[in-house]
Amino acid sequence: MTAADVAIVGGGFTGAVFAIQLARMAERPLDIAIVEPRSRPGRGVAYDTADPDHRLNAPLAIHFVYPDAPDHLPAWYAERGEPARDPGALCPDGNLYIRRSDFGRYVEEQLRAHFAGNASGSTIRHIRSRAVAALRTPGGYRLALDDGQTLDARLAVLAAGYERPQAPPPFDGAVSGHPCFLADPWDTARIGEIPSDARVLVLGMSQTASDAIAVLLRNGHSGRIEAVARHGLRPRRKPASVVGPPPDIVERLIRPVSPFTAAHGRQASVLGILRTLRADVRRAEAGGGNWFETFGDLRDSVWEVWPALPPAEKRRFLRHVRVWYDVHRFQLPPQVEAYIAEAETAGQLSFEAAFCVAAESDGDALSITLRPRGGGECRRKMFDAVVNCTGPGMRPDRSGNPLVRDLVARGYAAPHQVGIGFGVDGACRAIDADGRPDRHLRIVGPLTYGAFADQQGAPFIALRLCKIVPDIVASLRR
Template sequence: MTESIRNADVLIIGGGLSGTMLAVQLLRQPGQRHILVIEPRAELGRGEAYSAVELGHTLNGNAARMSVDPDNADDLTQWLTDYIGAGGWPESDQQHVPISELFPPRGIFGVYAQQRLAEAKAQSASTVEHVRGEVVDLQVDEAATLLTLDNGQQLRGTYAVLATGMFPAARTPQTESSGLNAAAVDPWDVQAMTHIDPQSTVLIIGSGLTMVDAVVSLEQAGHRGPIEIFSRHGLLPHVRRQPPSWEDFLAADHSLRSPRQLLREVRRQCRIAQARGIDWQAPLDTVRAHIGRLWSQADEREKRQFVRHVRPWWESHHHRSPPLSAQLVARLQAEGRLRIQAASFKGVVASDGGVTVRLRRRGEQAVTQVSGAALINSSGIEYDWRRVARPLPQQLLKRGLIRPGPLALGIAADVSGAVVDAEGDVSLRLFAMGPPLRGMWWESTAVTDVALQAKALALKLTKI
């Protein structure tokens, strides 16, 4: 029997970091409102990224870069100072750097987000309640939004926000399956990796930050055999360093617009830095603040050029590996245990023992087969909601309430996060934030990006 419909002012779909930061910002607004956060996990604030329990799975940014408070860049540093001082994370002294330069474990970052939510709840006249479940359907009319959960429960809200976070390819059912996930070990499941023969060969598809996590997991599971990594371009993430500040050259010159112009100028600035004995990461880091503007003002042809020709190098140079993880990868390479090859994944071959994949190496026409004892899918994030075989994305598409974003990255929305439907109409009730807006801003996944979006959206929802 279906329960009576529960009512709220704002329904937040997803209780990971995006949904939690929005809840915090709504709690900080004057007035009194009731907020429901719908999240299947037992805890808010963690989501996919911050549910990790292994200390080796760290943030890929240092504390000074990862504040959840858009008004206080030192918020995480201040929290960590108190947390470590109270006896939390005693292993932090192994990094031998100031607290602002520490790379905290993702599980501890989840504790930080939860504590900030608890503090906001204690100081607010508004209320936030965690409804545990998965949203499987959503309807919108002129007056409200109506959600249906997997247990049949229904929730009505004046506004609903898609704060669904990221869909990791390794954990997301695909509408068109290559068989990769069915044959693969979860990149973050250390316990499952303890069942792999420690001297055997492990195959990894993808060479980004998920791969780095997978290598850390294998090391913690006691694996000591060869690791063969295959990705289309064969690029590894660079290690994140702490370069000095650099002049914001893009702020001074708005004539730089196209991917070609941007790439040429960034390379020039990096050469200047290196000639002065300064880390090339210094000028590159200034670009980060302008990516949303550059992406949104580019036409579709320019966006396609960026994705096709620049994206792999942008990802490897900008989405960098935390130092301890990078040191592990470098050591395994030096020992000859870890090898990366440029090759396109073509499928999984049925095998009685172990696993066999089909690959086409760069520069070759023939498809070859490679075998190992285990396979890990580290191919990153699935941003195309048409390919995500989860009930809510499929229902939203079926109902015409959403349409793919630019280049099928996430979903379409206006600059405020109001969702654009299949007919091109901007919703007055349904909003989105964080990774679903990848196509709008290109970089819409970093903590600082999401924190700014959360504040702006909270202001909008409380002033409409």
């Protein structure tokens, strides 16, 4: 048995920034343990990649670990001579879209610097293990680790991030074990093993799908690649007229009133918000502006707009609007856009709005039946590889993560009422099955989507953490 003041489960970007900010703000030296099976803490799913075509999907300038020093990362990048090592990072809009591996290295370096010393004299250690269960104790939580150890802490922080994507129907049956079916799109080693002449079907059209396609094309893939999604929506391109440094995201996110609410007041319906947004875009375009900057006002207001929506409106958004919102919210790195445009123009790559209605093993290949969206004839096609890019699961009650399932089963943390992520209060205290906030269990990062809706991008996560850490510091006073 080992013990700590604070046990952070998950050492990706969220867990690392949490540990750094806690060590910076703590009023006394704390013993902070990060439980993370990866050897390189600070990277997580997004940044623990060696692939040179995996790049940040937004300019370097809006990524940070220290909201009070947003120039720290650009200075770090320049001082290490990275622009010369990776000249392809600089894009025509004048911004750097760096490799995710480089950003991961930066976050890991910052974390390790805080292992070595920090403002509060706290100890931060990395326990290379996986937490599989939790028990409430009189003073906090006891975590069971997969190596048989236990870890007692006054405060447990769940920063477990994304679920591995699960095979969607009709791939969730016998076909899920077929060698042609790649369930995990982040397994770039397996994508690299796809023969160059293979007929590839990509399920999904999001950034993850584009990452997989970019890896195939960079590896000299010559076979046809087809991407399908039920909605057929692809990430929107940033207008070419939007050039130069992005607006100061920290300043926009810490305003007492968000840009959208300042302009339009509080809105309680999704339809009302959409109508307002469309009117704003029309006005902007009539005046020579563009949708991107107008949409940015809404994106940077979600922290205020989302919690004010009634639950039924949140569900309406998730059912009908989220896909549309996401394709405007998440751009592709320009380098990946270029790969994709070239292959599309050459006729090697196609995108289609269609449903996969059946999948059967056919020798070394998979026979897939596709039904076009909006009707039309079903057609059967053979594929040598199917890559599942349908996105991570976000329902704690169906999680593949034993700790997440255990927290739900014991009622220590209840899924958010809209069904995505966990319910938490404004200070990220877990709301238990009886509706009570638990000061000994905080949940941070993407698992709080239901509560905040904006906890996916690095800047939004980092700022939320900075907002809640003072409350946590106070709760750890003896």
